[in-house]
Amino acid sequence: MKRNKKIDILLYLLVVFPLVVIFIPLSQNSYSLGFRDRVKKIIENRKVKGIKKNKYFAFQYHQFSKHTYLNVITSWKPDWFNEPDTSKIYPDAKTIPLKKDIESWEGFNLDEAIRRANEKQNFSSSEPLTLNEVSRLLYFTYGVTGVIRKRGGILYLRTAPSAGALYPTEIYLIVNNVKDLESGVYNYLVKDHVLQQIKRGDFSKELINSCLNDSSIKNSNLIFVFTDIFYRSKWKYRERGYRYSLIDAGYVIKNLVLESASVGLRTKTYFDFLDDKINKLLGVDGVKEASVALVTVGKGMGDNFSPVGQASRLSERRFSVDRRGFLTPPERFLDGRFKSHRVISQIKESMSISEKYHENSKQIIYRPKIERVSLKPYSIEKRIELPQEFPRSNIKIEELLLKRRSAEDLGNLPISKTELSEILYLSFRLERESHYKISSPHQLDLFLVVNNVQGVDRGVYHYDRQSHSLEQIKKIDLQELCWKYCLRQDI
Incomplete structure (x- = not known):
């Protein structure tokens, strides 16, 4: 007997569809609405060897913000009626307009700017910065380079790429010594290229205390404080958006460091600081919006020098610098005047897992127990030596920053072995040869999937920065597989 199609459709709607609605959310991770409670139970009941519950939020956060095909397809969709604004406006604040003279703003070539960024850093407090120099730094760090009209408003494209734009x-700027600009705290309103004055006064003492008593801050002309408003990314990417927001901040920081070097200014970057004090100074809550890095900018270079992100000589009398990049206090200070630095902020049950991780990461002074792995967990089929001499680039760093956005259309054209070598050299090797190390060499490893490089077979490689060479792990064509694993994005 021939079945009626209408009856089949009705049976599907009444039986199959409700089952899908019920069981698919049960298999999702933390992207699902209502799944957070189930995640909490799993975390409480799961016994992972060497992991204490309610302590290692970084491990928990990383595990539960992973992508799977199922959670991408069935995850929570953005609320288009509550899309976050990408500009923060202080309606009652005094605004300081900044001039923008792009045509006259030229500096060093890219390779020279990178080399200068890796030189010794120190400041001279005698010469002030001009407002034009501040305007230039802000524009090439995060300024508007294009405008796109979209549903519900205008999208302002910037000199730094961003996940989902x-x-x-x-x-935020904390001004110490800038001509024609009053000392105080300012917010940079990107779309209008203006400064919004939040507070007046000299806050160098608070900054020194917040940056582990680094007295060199008082000699800098101004301090850039970078914060993240996490909901802007989490609105679309949920808990995984926390990852993207930190990566985005890294792009912006590197723009500032390169442009400062291009005009002969010195910078010093801080990732270790007392979060709550900096957040209070800016007037942010530290949860929905929180400070993630500080960069001091100034003129001049003297004999005294403190490495980027580490304590000054005054602080080094009290702290030893661990090889893994963490500040480790001698035992006699653990119960003394630095005891307050070791206190972890109170974790609230109402926080999301990314908020818990961020709150827990405010503890900056501790002795991490990490087993170092010295053996490479892979075999090397062959080693490819890369050239270390490159033609001098005539491209100005400003020209590149104006073009720098998220990748658009990739032409599937090959790059040369020399071009790949130069990219790797400028990204890694210069830091190893400089007078200081921005980070521990064990904190970052680079693996490459080569699809279209002249003179290099397709396959999986590891970059050995010590010898500036590629270690071939496997000769294989992974172009289609990478496309699949990257959620069918055009890579």
């Missing part, structure tokens, strides 16, 4: 990073 959501731009979670905010820039």
Whole structure:
């Protein structure tokens, strides 16, 4: 007997569809609405060897913000009626307009700017910066380079790429010594290229205390404080958006460092600081919006020098610098005047897992127990030596920053072995040869999937920065597989 199609459709709607609605959310991760409670139970009941519950939020956060095909397809969709604004406006604040003279703003070539960024850093407090120099730094760090009309408004494209063009990073300036600009705290309103004055006064003492008593801050002309408004990314990417917001901040920070070097200014970057004090100074809550990095900028270079992100000589009398990049206090100070630095902020049950991780990461002084792995967990089929001499680039760093956005259309054209070598050399090797190390060499490893490089077979490689060479792990064509694993994005 021939079945009626209408009856089949009705049976599907009444039986199959409700089952799908019920069981699919049960298999999702933390992207699902209502799944957070189930995640809490799993975390409480799961016994992972060497992991204490309610302590290692970084491990928990990383595990539960992973992508799977199922959670991408069935995850929570953005609320288009509550899309976050990418600009933070202080309606009652005094605004300081900044001039923008792009045509006259030229500096060093890219390779020279990178080399200068890796030189010794120190400041001279005698010469002030001009307002034009501040305007230039802000524009090439995060300024508007294009405008796109979209549903519900205008999208302002910037000199730094951003996941989903959501731009979670905010820039605050703490001014010490700038001509025609009053000392105080300012927020940079990107779309109008103006400064919004939040507070007046000299806050160098608070900054020194917040940056582990680094007295060199008082000699800098101004301090950039980078914050992230996490909801801007989490609105679309949920808990995984926390990852993207930190990566976005890294792009913006590197823009500032390169442009400062291009005009002969010195910078010093801080990732270790007392979060709550900096957040209070800016007037942010530290949860929905929180400071993630500080960069001091100034003129001049002297004999005294403190490495980027580490304590000054005054602080080094009290702290030893661990090889893994963490500040480790001698035992006699653990119960003394630095005891307050070791206190972890109170974790609230109402926080999301990314908020818990961020709150827990405010503890900056501790002794991490990490087993170092010295053996490479892979075999090397062959080693490819890369050239170390490159033609001098005539491209100005400003020209590149104006073009720098998220990748658009890739032409599937090959790059040369020399071009790949130069990219790797400038990204890694210069830091190893400089007078200081920005980070521990064990904190970052680079693996490459080569699809179309002249003179290099397709396959999986590891970059050995010590010898500036590629270690071939496997000769294989992974172009289609990478496309699949990257959620069918055009890579």
